[in-house]
Amino acid sequence: MRKFLVVLDDSRECLNAMRFAAMRAAHTGGGVAILSIIPPDEFNHWIGVGEVMREESRERIHAHFEVFAKWMRDKQGVDPELVIREGDAVPEIIAQIKADPEIGVLVLGAGTDKKGPGPLVSQLSRSSGSLPIPITVVPGDLSKEKLEAIT
Numbered sequence: 001m002r003k004f005l006v007v008l009d010d011s012r013e014c015l016n017a018m019r020f021a022a023m024r025a026a027h028t029g030g031g032v033a034i035l036s037i038i039p040p041d042e043f044n045h046w047i048g049v050g051e052v053m054r055e056e057s058r059e060r061i062h063a064h065f066e067v068f069a070k071w072m073r074d075k076q077g078v079d080p081e082l083v084i085r086e087g088d089a090v091p092e093i094i095a096q097i098k099a100d101p102e103i104g105v106l107v108l109g110a111g112t113d114k115k116g117p118g119p120l121v122s123q124l125s126r127s128s129g130s131l132p133i134p135i136t137v138v139p140g141d142l143s144k145e146k147l148e149a150i151t
Contacts (some may be wrong), residue, residue, distance in 0.1 A: 002028070002030045002031070002102065002103075002104035002105070003025075003030060003031040003032060003033045003100070003102045003103045003104060004021035004024055004025050004030060004031070004032050004033070004103075004104070004105050004106075004107050005021075005033045005035055005093075005096065005097065005100075005103045005105070005106050005107065006018055006020075006021040006032060006033070006034055006035070006106075006107045006108075007034075007035050007036070007037070007089075007093065007108065007120060008034050008035065008036040008061065008064060008065060008068070008082075009036070009037075011109065011111065011118065011140075012109075012111070012112075012140055013109030013110055013111050013112070013118065013138070013140030014109050015109070016109050016138045016139070016140055016142055016147065017107045017108055017109035017138050018034075018068050018071075018072075019144065019147050020107055020136065020138045020147055020151060021107040022068075022071070022072040022075075022076040022078050022080070023076060023147060023148065023151035024105075024107075024151050025076070025078045026076040026077055026078050027151055030104070031078065031079075031080070031081070031102070032072060032078055032080040032081070033080065033081050033083055033096075033100065033102075033103060034065055034068065034069075034080050034081065034082050034083065035083045035084075035085065035092070035093065035096050036061045036064075036065065036082070036083070036084050036085075037084075037085050037086070037087065037088075037089050037092045037093070038054065038057050038058075038061075038084065038085070038086045038087075039086075039087075039088070039089070040086060040087055040088065054086075058084060061082070061084055062082070065080075065082045068080065069082070083096060083100075089119075089120060089123075090120070090123045090124060090127075093106070093120070093124065094127075094131070097131065097132060097133060098132070103133060104133055105133055105134055105135075105136055106124070106131070106133055106134070106135045106136070107135075107136045107138060108120055108121050108124065108135060108136070108137050108138070109121075109137075109138050109139075109140050110137050110138065110139050110140055111140050112139070112140045112141045117137065121137055125137075
């Protein structure tokens with residue numbers, strides 16, 4: 001089974017990337033892997049405090065994931081899997097792609113503000129020629145109807 005890997009974060013464009021991945025998976029008989037990355041600098045505290053913060057981050061990620069997972073199950077018939085990694089975003093995304101041979105496409109949402117498409121799109125686009133899978137960049141301002149039409 002081919003899986004679409006999508007990154008779960010707090011960005012607005014994440015929503016369109018999730019929708020695209022779920023709709024493509026539903027139409028092609030694929031799956032969705034949702035990757036959330038906890039940055040390493042979140043835990044530069046005393047060991048006890050760092051562990052509590054790590055657990056709170058994981059709980060927040062699970063709650064956020066469940067919102068998307070429920071929509072994917074109910075509306076698209078896709079049961080996504082959640083993967084949580086700790087580290088810097090780009091190396092962790094690449095590590096996940098290498099760790100899971102079923103991942104066939106990386107789906108990223110592009111920001112729409114004046115700063116550009118976002119750091120993940122910018123950084124991963126530079127190294128796209130050496131990635132073992134294609135990247136699909138979904139514009140953050142595409143309507144739901146347009147997404148449905150192109151998936």
